[in-house]
Amino acid sequence: MTATAPIHDAAPDSALFETILELIRRTSTQLPDDVVRAVTAARSQEVEGSNADVALNVIGCNIGLAKESSLPLCQDTGTILFYIHTPVGYDQLQLEEIATEAVRVATKKGYLRQNSVDSITGKNTGDNTGPGSPVFHFHQWREPHVEIKLMLKGGGCENMNAQYSLPHPDLGGRDLKGVENAILDCILQAQGQGCGPGILGVCIGGDRGTGYMFAKEQLLRTLDDTNDDEVLAALEARVVDKANQSGIGPMGFGGKTTLLACKIGKQNRLPASFFVSVAYMCWAYRRRGVEIDAASGTATEWLY
Amino acid sequence: MALVKLTTPIDETTIRSLHVGDTVAITGRLYTGRDAVHHRIHEGTKPPVDLGGQIIYHCGPVMVKEGDQWVCKAAGPTTSSREEPYQHEVIRDYGIRGVIGKGGMGEKTLAACREYGAVYLHAIGGAAQVCAASIKRVDGVDWMDLGSPEAIWHLWVEDFMAIVTMDAHGESLHRNVLKDSKQRLAALKA
Numbered sequence: 001m002t003a004t005a006p007i008h009d010a011a012p013d014s015a016l017f018e019t020i021l022e023l024i025r026r027t028s029t030q031l032p033d034d035v036v037r038a039v040t041a042a043r044s045q046e047v048e049g050s051n052a053d054v055a056l057n058v059i060g061c062n063i064g065l066a067k068e069s070s071l072p073l074c075q076d077t078g079t080i081l082f083y084i085h086t087p088v089g090y091d092q093l094q095l096e097e098i099a100t101e102a103v104r105v106a107t108k109k110g111y112l113r114q115n116s117v118d119s120i121t122g123k124n125t126g127d128n129t130g131p132g133s134p135v136f137h138f139h140q141w142r143e144p145h146v147e148i149k150l151m152l153k154g155g156g157c158e159n160m161n162a163q164y165s166l167p168h169p170d171l172g173g174r175d176l177k178g179v180e181n182a183i184l185d186c187i188l189q190a191q192g193q194g195c196g197p198g199i200l201g202v203c204i205g206g207d208r209g210t211g212y213m214f215a216k217e218q219l220l221r222t223l224d225d226t227n228d229d230e231v232l233a234a235l236e237a238r239v240v241d242k243a244n245q246s247g248i249g250p251m252g253f254g255g256k257t258t259l260l261a262c263k264i265g266k267q268n269r270l271p272a273s274f275f276v277s278v279a280y281m282c283w284a285y286r287r288r289g290v291e292i293d294a295a296s297g298t299a300t301e302w303l304y
Numbered sequence: 305m306a307l308v309k310l311t312t313p314i315d316e317t318t319i320r321s322l323h324v325g326d327t328v329a330i331t332g333r334l335y336t337g338r339d340a341v342h343h344r345i346h347e348g349t350k351p352p353v354d355l356g357g358q359i360i361y362h363c364g365p366v367m368v369k370e371g372d373q374w375v376c377k378a379a380g381p382t383t384s385s386r387e388e389p390y391q392h393e394v395i396r397d398y399g400i401r402g403v404i405g406k407g408g409m410g411e412k413t414l415a416a417c418r419e420y421g422a423v424y425l426h427a428i429g430g431a432a433q434v435c436a437a438s439i440k441r442v443d444g445v446d447w448m449d450l451g452s453p454e455a456i457w458h459l460w461v462e463d464f465m466a467i468v469t470m471d472a473h474g475e476s477l478h479r480n481v482l483k484d485s486k487q488r489l490a491a492l493k494a
Contacts, residue, residue: 058428065433075378075432110368110377124451177494193407195429246485284430
């Protein structure tokens with residue numbers, strides 16, 4: 001077998017490595033502007049001096065402190081999820097190696113916690129690598145540049161994800177009402193345990209695996225965007241409105257802000273299946289992205 | 305509701321004077337302990353430190369060794385409900401007076417708080433830098449074989465802020481919010 005030469009030249013000390021390391025640092029330490037705006041707006045909804053108000057105030061301070069000191073916003077730096085688009089013919093294997101090395105170095109520098117544990121022995125690899133870590137979702141596209149989006153999703157909120165199969169005896173049938181009740185059930189079950197105010201990514205349809213995957217991809221949308229699908233846009237608004245009448249509030253302390261946003265997408269399903277997959281994201285909604293020149297590996301634009 | 309200054313170790317009378325809604329500012333030693341620590345203690349291994357009168361912090365911090373010294377880079381609370389199967393016995397057997405975490409705990413832990421004199425203290429989840437700012441020193445570590453996030457870190461804190469959400473009188477903010485939100489969402493059902 002002969003190896004195919006990569007169309008770009010990138011060693012571990014390359015510009016591409018530095019770009020990805022910087023992407024990890026920014027993601028772990030700086031909340032995106034759309035999320036900061038939503039958290040700030042939430043505070044004005046709460047009664048001054050209430051536990052909810054105190055929680056949102058501390059959250060606001062924390063966002064500032066993390067950015068100033070270039071330290072992790074949350075100690076649980078979560079599952080490391082890379083969403084990558086590359087031009088046709090680009091060497092994805094080498095990109096994966098370089099990104100993995102950047103993860104190792106980011107862990108050593110304290111941008112990431114040692115978060116990769118053998119599921120049977122409990123042994124921590126110490127550098128965030130190992131089977132299934134970090135996670136890569138590669139796609140090709142017909143653009144000339146590389147795009148990398150990174151999401152760090154903590155375990156506390158990941159544990160609150162839920163998947164429903166409709167019809168359901170308490171939640172309803174295979175229609176919008178059933179979907180809405182399923183999503184609201186996820187919020188009820190989560191209470192404050194997912195570090196609310198939360199953000200939901202939802203997939204209607206798909207199979208059990210792709211449903212969760214697509215639900216998480218909805219979290220790559222910005223909080224202030226509007227769903228192109230009018231039916232889903234209306235459902236998103238309804239879910240947020242009802243969730244915020246639940247009284248769960250920030251951290252589950254009680255209050256008016258339970259959800260900051262809900263982003264819903266749909267995938268086709270089998271006639272026999274109807275899944276509603278909900279990915280619960282905490283307020284520490286760490287997502288960043290970068291556009292990269294394919295030849296040099298340098299950042300051309302920072303996203304979000 | 306009051307702001308109460310606590311210094312560890314804490315006596316039973318002080319703990320029983322606290323009520324849901326009080327804010328506390330803790331100074332002194334905190335020990336981290338999360339999933340693997342609780343599991344190991346529950347399985348019968350004695351803790352490597354005297355937990356009498358102490359507070360256990362459900363936290364897996366980001367720690368970096370700078371020279372010979374461990375430095376805490378981030379240290380917010382982790383979800384406490386995972387320790388629900390173990391916490392009651394750990395409070396009973398080792399005289400813990402407080403548990404810091406997030407998300408609250410269940411009836412079994414609430415019963416231990418009432419019976420043995422302990423409280424659940426809620427820190428702000430995700431606020432790892434605000435919490436870390438009150439951690440002044442890392443004095444030691446035990447059970448590193450569990451991996452850094454799961455180890456028992458000995459932290460020295462000054463004015464570490466938390467809210468009492470479960471007290472020694474059988475009150476739980478979490479139980480109340482769950483009950484109330486269940487009713488409200490049932491009324492909003494599509």
